[in-house]
Amino acid sequence: MKRAAVYAAVAALLVVPAFLPFDYYVNIASQILIAGIFAGSLNLLVGYGGLISLGHAGYLGASAYVLAWLSTRAGFSHLWASLGAVTLTTLMAAVFGVLSLRATGLGFVMITLALAQILWGVAYRWVSLTGGDNGLSGFGRPQPFGIDLSSATAFYLFVLVFFAISFLFVSVFVRSTFGAGLQGTRDQPRRMQALGWDVWSTRFVTFVVSGFWAAVAGVLYADYNQFVSPHVLALTNSAEVLLMVIAGGAGTLLGPIVGAAVVVLLKNVVSAYVTRWVLLLGLVFVAIVLYMPEGLVPGIERLRRRTVRTGTRA
């Protein structure tokens, strides 16, 4: 039954482009997948590690910048620039992890925020390196095995591959022996220590893994937009991805993806019909917080269980 659901989901995702009326919607679907990878990476920290980061755009943005810089200024091929971007960003996540994990709780939030703001400042100010607020552009999309990714559908399928790998990785990661320990450090860090777990290292590894997947999302983000500017590193982006995780359901596998879909759709599709879409976005989040504080996925699951129960009783 569960396997059937997985097959059905994969099938649905593969044929999505065929049923969307315009390339535009295929591109929206690609954006949702990229945001889904990004939110999924943050979910490891927030949902499973209990560590709220308000600087996650830093990894997405850094990776996008490194890719752009390596391919436009240093003459790297797209593949090597992408690998370089993910590697350097993951290393950066290791350094930032050491700095951020000196604290927990609010302290952690503030350090992650501050580090991301530093990156934003560098992108904005170090004009000779980053192009300032004019950003970097002029790198195309990759051409893996000579396949042209300029079409919306081809790019969607390209992103889908990474999305599937990341989803599979995250599913295994959080259900693994390590993942069980991570969730233990979220719920009872002191007790975990008394059980022989190295709480700090567990968090640190998760921090780096989270940074790695955010970097992958960053590469795809750059490939998609073919442009990076300091906006990608802005606090609003970090807050937005955190909202995706929380609105969809932190600590659930599907939550961040649903959250990503909600945010991307509200931002891009609904806004075509509603001028005050920012207000609408706010209202939707307030509604979620009020009626489904645990997030959409667990919230709907709860409602479903309730109706099933009353259904069988009747």
Place this chain on the structure above:
Amino acid sequence: MTAAALELKGLFKSFGGVPAVRDVTLSVLEGERRLLLGPNGAGKTTLFNLVTGDLASDSGTIRVFGRDVSRLRADRRVHLGLSRTYQVITLFPKNTLAHNIVLALLGLSRSRFNPFSLLARRGDLWERARGALDRVGLGKLADRSVAQTSYGEQRRLELAIALAQEPRVLLLDEPLAGLSREERRDVQDLLTTIPREVTVVMIEHDLDVALSFAEKITVLHYGQVIVEGTRAQVVADPRVQEVYLGA
């Protein structure tokens, strides 16, 4: 002469200038059952926290089987065979009882670093967890979440977790606190099943239970050791009469 399993020397700890543990020197032999007595605020739990590494001491040394662990992280000390239970129940309430035990087993296994080994497929761990729960009579509740169990069951789970770690030195912080008469008897029976070679240090206010369990007693008062000796010696000591049994 048997080696000391736990040896504390000149241990100090104060909180914001208020001393909680003052110059505690203490030696517990391997396989010994030691009782820590003292009124509330005497520094017993703080002393435990210093030994486990939950708190760092201001000065003094802590040796476990001769090895100085004073500067060792708490989780490393666990790997040397040091386990504890908590006075205030500290479990994973959303998880099942079996899961709680599995976390303890994993903590001492290399698998804890493995992000690709699916927990659900680790039959070995779940079997051992069931065994550990059976030992404390909680086998039937293995798949129930902690939040759905009674206080007494949770106390027993605390003990089961500590036992599952197969410790060489076990620190029990009021394992009987808050239990009914019957539950106490259950736990008391459990305590007698602890293997003989395990060194046990226990904080307990229920003197009947505690005194029947322990061979040697250390009495703390205002963070200091005031008396140490056998049951008879301690009970007869006038200082103990005064500070603890006095009233």
Place this chain on the structure above:
Amino acid sequence: MPDFASPRSRRLILAALVSAALAVPILKATRASAADKGPIRIGFLTVKTGALAAGGRQMEEGLALYLDQHQGQLAGRKIEVVTLDTAGQPATTKTRTQEAVERYQVHAIIGPLAAFEALAINDYVKQAKVPVISPSAAAEDLTQRNLNPWFVRAVTTSAQMNHPLGEYAAKVLKYKRIATIGDDFAFGHETTAGFQRTFEENGGKIVQKLWSPLNVADYGSYVGDLKTDVDAVYASFAGANGLRFLRQYAEYGLKGKVPVLGNMTTVDEGILKNMGDEAVGVVSSGWYSAAIDNPENHKFVEAYRKKYDADPGYYSAGAYTAAFFLDLALQKIKGNIEDKDAFMKALRSLDIKDSFRGPMHIDKYGNPDLTIYIRKVERKNGRLVNAVVQTYPNVSQFWKMSPQDFLKSPVYSRSFPEAKNLEK
């Protein structure tokens, strides 16, 4: 419920998936039917939410006015405008552009507002081959080092409108030493750089350069830091920042002591109506002023005032010009915008002998050579206007240099041209 886990059904599903994936491009191809010869669809990228919304609204007004004046028809075809809100975010701008192109299948785009938005869609526009007429974005490189054959600018580059002011300050006003202050973003950097270059080329010295963050709450400390022993202060602000700066400049008692020069948007008509005496006397340069004295402009300003009870400024005149460019190019090709190459060719070879902004000629980089106006804020009939005090005809984005020489230098920025005359 079929058993999805059995090997046979698994194989079936796999086959279904593969064929579905293969079918996608085919379905796509059949769906993309040729556009019928209905109205001309224009994607209008503006900003309706966020800090840039005021400029976005003025753009909308400028465009609407032009279309109104032509009964919604250009070159005999109805114009359908799809208005999209970019929220002032590069990534959103990209998505909106895709929406315009892929969903509404627009024939051309007017917009976006900000330079970084225009840069964000530059590569995409090239690939999608959509004509873009920029009503506002002034980023130098869009028509210099990052060329796009599908792009035409209806305004000027940032520096293009400031080169004349630098010369004017040195030669006519005889200023020797000037301090600059401006918004700390590309537009501020580029405008100031253009001013600095020509001012120093003509013997002037920039002795101090200050940058304030775009969203700074208070200009007090910056005004306090400004040198007062200079001949003038050059201020380069966008949005409402010019208004706030000049107000505090006056409050600190500097008005009347040290004259203020400004870029076009520091005293733009869009905010001039909210200013008072603090703005009077500010000399600025730009590609437009509501006070330009020619019949076409009188007509435009009058119509704009009638409709919106305000003077047109940077954003409204920019969008109006963009519509004007669209109109002229369409006329040249008899409305057949479906022939994109012909349309682009017409657009990029516009040679306007006269207009409300004077003559304009699109250079081969897609940027107009045109008249730059030196303006001075004066009070006329109770309202503040940018009275034209001098005109510089036929100003190119490369100023007096050859394109080759100009493009040898790096793009204007905070650090180029180097400020060699700063004083401690």
